[in-house]
Amino acid sequence: MHACFKKILIANRGEIACRVIRTARRMGIETVAVYSDADRNSLHVEMADEAVHIGPSPVGESYLVGERIIAAALETGAEAIHPGYGFLSENPGFVDAVEAAGLTFIGPSADAIRAMGLKDAAKDLMQKAGVPVVPGYQGNRQEPEFLAEEAERIGYPVLIKARAGGGGKGMRKVERAQDFADALRSAAREASAAFGDPHVLIEKFITAPRHIEVQVFGDSHGNVVHLFERDCSLQRRHQKVIEEAPAPGMSAEMRAAMTGAAVKAAEAIAYRGAGTIEFIADGSGPLRPDGFWFMEMNTRLQVEHPVTEMITGIDLVEWQLLVAAGAPLPFAQPDIAITGHAFEARLYAEDPARDFIPVTGRLEHLEFPPEGRFDTGVRTGDAITPFYDPMIAKVITHGPDRETALVRLSTMLDGTHVAGTATNAAFLSALSRQPGFVAGAFDTGLIERELADLTAAAAVPEEHVALAAILALGIDPDMPHLGWRAYGEAFHDVRLSARDRAYERCLSLGKNGGMTLSGGAEPVVLENVAIGKAEISARLGPARKQISARFVRVPQASGLLVSVHMNGRTEDFVLADQRSGAAAEADESRAVIAPMTGTIVQLSVSAGDVVEAGQKLGVMEAMKMETALVAPLSGRVATVDCAEGATVSDGAVLVTFEEEAS
The missing domain is CATH 3.30.470.20 (ATP-grasp fold, B domain)
Known part of the structure; x- marks a missing residue:
């Protein structure tokens, strides 16, 4: 095997860093993790051989600060930096800085990232290389009026896309001309927040599109191969949800055309390392060689790379490390095949x-x-x-x-x-x-x-509630005199909450060890209840059907959490701490409540304004996504308890409305 690195630093966090650490450890390579305040006790820090603190929790003050990451690599004696995927992985300036510090960047060259990093320039380059591209506008003019005219020329529906970055950030599908201006503002704002670049391009939205991408790999010796395709069409808000490889319905002719175009694209920029060429295909009928178009190239390892590894048997992170160390690709194209x-x-x-x-x-x-x-x-x-x-x-x-x-x-x-x-x-x-x-x-x-x-x-099954009630009450079915009373049965009233709904039930304990939960739509009769360390089982109803569930009980400030996992479904129940009294429930019917912890990026309402139900009042950003804040009713705004740029907590009251006149 070609000589590789002795120690690398991973400029990322979470699952990404853990994934790289696992391969590096197998190859005998030491790893250095970096972490923010929020990640001080994270799994990737525990797994790495060394770890260096690089700043506060926000990414702009830690994981996106290239100087601190490079300093950490030099301080620990790392020879190379693996960027993972996301963060600085497609930042050519970071690549230049890494190499200027005498370190190796485990990825493509800065020139290749620049060539493909901006979607508009990448489309122009691919057109010159003979790769089919989606019709649209990718020029420098960004005046809203001009872009609206271009959208009309292209024909609705259109897709507004940030030219920098990916992952669905700064992307909006627009069906009608009257919605274009709002969608453009939102896309540009999200793109600016995510990538520091509000520039967008516009593409024709392909009817019944399939999102199919090809994994490519190049080395510094002029070799480029593909590792077949992945289908990433199951998306929500342009974010991939389930991916698979190979793509269903892919004929040999279609595969040859698409993978050939992908290799041609990588060769056009002398690509080195792991990359993905993303295509949009016409899914209105069978896939055909003349029915796909280039969308963009991701000059990094993709989140969904494991499906390619599973069908080829190739560890893509290992290939990244070998290629970055100067080795040729381990296999030629004829050596790579699909299995399963x-x-x-x-x-x-x-x-x-x-x-x-x-x-x-x-x-x-x-x-x-x-x-x-x-x-x-x-x-x-x-x-x-x-x-x-x-x-x-x-x-x-x-x-x-x-x-x-x-x-x-x-x-x-x-x-x-x-x-x-x-x-x-x-x-x-x-x-x-x-x-x-x-x-x-x-x-x-x-x-x-x-x-x-x-x-x-679906409604929570009553047997789910019954098992949760038994666990919440701490009943031990092995007690020799469970439920014994001189007169009748023992009863326990219990009030559980799950998914913002209260479950008020009564659990009766029979002399024979049987239990009955009442108060729901139908009584639940249980026999032969057995509770282990993490599993509960019982016989249910007259048919004596056997049921079982995994469970966990965790004391919390609000009460006892009882999580029951049964038949592929998890329900979290809370038994309120009775000593603290009944918690007051917030009346959300006349207020806008923060759905999560985040930042208010736009506010378009003031106290005294009259609004309609469903009207957008503002926008908040959290976890790299924007969420619209809308009026729950028609009426006059009483108070606005937030401001643009402010950080708000999950459940905070943001806007309230005047009471209706009696």
Whole structure:
């Protein structure tokens, strides 16, 4: 094997840093982590051989400060810096600074990043290289009136895209001319906050689009190969949700055309390292060689790279390290083949019931099934903070064919237990079973079209409530005289809350050890209740159906948290601390409440204004995404309790409305 580095620094955090550390450790390479205040006790710090503090929690004061990262590398004797993905990974100025300090940047050259880093310039370059591009405008003129004219010329619907960065930031689909101005302002503001560049381009929105990307790899010896394609069409707000490899419906002819175009694109800029060429394909019918167009190139490793690793058996981080050290690519194109099928689902701390708002909180329990691959940067006890992306884990599965791999994905999602914060696990599970997706007949609009069904909040089953009540009350079914009374049965009233709803129930304990929960739609009769360290089981109802669940009990300031995971579904219940008295419930019917901790970036209402229900009152930004604040009713604004630029906490009252006249 070609000589590689002895020590590298990873200029990233969380799951990304942990992923790189695992490969480096296997290769015998020492690692240095960097961390902010919020990440002082994080998993990537624990895993690395050394760790250096680089500043406060906000990324602009820590992970985006290249000088501190380079200083940490020099201080610890690291020979190279791996940027991970995100943060400084596509910043050519950082690459120049790394190399000026005598260090190696584990990634492409600054020139290659510059060539492909701005989407408008990249499209021009690809056109000259003979790669098909999406029709649109990518010039320098940015006057709103001119861009509106260009949108009319291109024809609606159009897509406004930030020319810098990616991940759906600064991207807006516009269906009608009258919505263009607002969408442009929002996209430019989000792009400026995320990438420091408000410049946008406009593209024709392809009807029934498929998002298919090709993994490419180049070395410093002039070799470029592809590692086949990934389908990333399952998206929401232009953020990828579930990815797979290879793409369903990909013919040999189509694959040859698309991968050939990707290699041509990489060769046009003498690319070195891991990169992704992203294409949009016409998904209105079968994929065809003349029905795809270049969108952009990501000059870094992608979040979804594990699905490529699973079908090729190649560790892409290992290849990055070898190529950066000057080695040629380990394999030539004929040596790389597809084996089986792979999926990746992104498990986030977000609340589908509240329009997928990112949530913060402590991971009171995090448990994955024993089978499968889970790439994560958190563990039980860690906090999801407002400073970074709220990803909990990437759930990755592989099988000999698409059907098997997809069934395994559903099973792995159903077996994942997260307590203490809302997640999108149930949504991902529903999506993995959605008929169109299962059949391989889908495009980027599938989630939006099926959103109501995918996010439908089914009622909490009464047997779920019954098990939670037993656990919350601390009842021990092994007590020899459980429930014995001289006259009748013992009763326990219990009041649990879950998902902002109260469950007032009565649990009766029979002389034979049976238990009955009443107060719901139907009584729940349980027999043979058994409680282990982390599992509870019982016989249910007259049919004596066996049920079982995983559970965790965690004391909190607000009361006892009881999280019950059963039949692929997690419900977190809280038994309020009775000593503190009944908590006053905030009346949100006449107020706008902060849905998460974040920053107010726009405020368009003042006290005394009269507004209509649903009218946008402002915008807040958190976890790299913007969320509109809207009026819950029509009426006159009484108070505005926030200001532009202010940081507000989850649950804070932002705007209140006058009481209706009696």
